[in-house]
Every structure is written in C-alpha cells, then in structure tokens.
Amino acid sequence: MKYDDYWFYLISILFFCINVLFALIFLKFPNKFYNFIAAFFITSIGILSVIIVLNLKLGWEAIEISLYSNAISSILAWEIVFQIRQKELAFKSNL
Numbered sequence: 001m002k003y004d005d006y007w008f009y010l011i012s013i014l015f016f017c018i019n020v021l022f023a024l025i026f027l028k029f030p031n032k033f034y035n036f037i038a039a040f041f042i043t044s045i046g047i048l049s050v051i052i053v054l055n056l057k058l059g060w061e062a063i064e065i066s067l068y069s070n071a072i073s074s075i076l077a078w079e080i081v082f083q084i085r086q087k088e089l090a091f092k093s094n095l
Helices: 006-027 032-054 059-090
Strands: none
Touching: 006 032, 006 059, 032 059
16 A cells, blocks of 8 residues: 555545544543544544564465454454543542
C-alpha cells in the first residue's frame, strides 16, 4: 500500500469516523472536543501499527498481521482512554 494512494486516506478517515462514533457513544466526555481528541489518538495508534507492520514487507502475511496489530493496539488505546475517563469520574465524585 502506498501512502499517496487514496485508499490509504479513505481507510484512515473511515477508522477515524468509527472511532469518533464509539467515543461519542461510550466515553461521553462532558466536552465533545475530548471525544474527538480521544478518537484521533486511538486512530493514529491503530494506523501507525498498520504502517509499521506493512513496512516489514512480509508478503501476504503482512495483511493479516497488520489487521491483528490494528485490533490489538486499538483495544489497548481504548482501554487507556476509558481508564482515564473512569479516574476522572472517580475524582469528581470524591471516591
């Protein structure tokens, strides 16, 4: 996949839109701007992992590995953002 190819940008925008939707539904920050920042962070981590794996030039296995690395890194990034949100809620409720 070349980085000047429009498919790369289309997939990146699609991942960002999906992550914004999930951030608005699940995170529910009081300021909606934080939802977009969290979605951008999660999307950039996922796409960065895909780029790193695809640059290894492993052949067809690289596609499968990049999908797994995107899923794992996105799940980890979501967990980090969700835990930050939970700590913020606990701090505001004085627990």
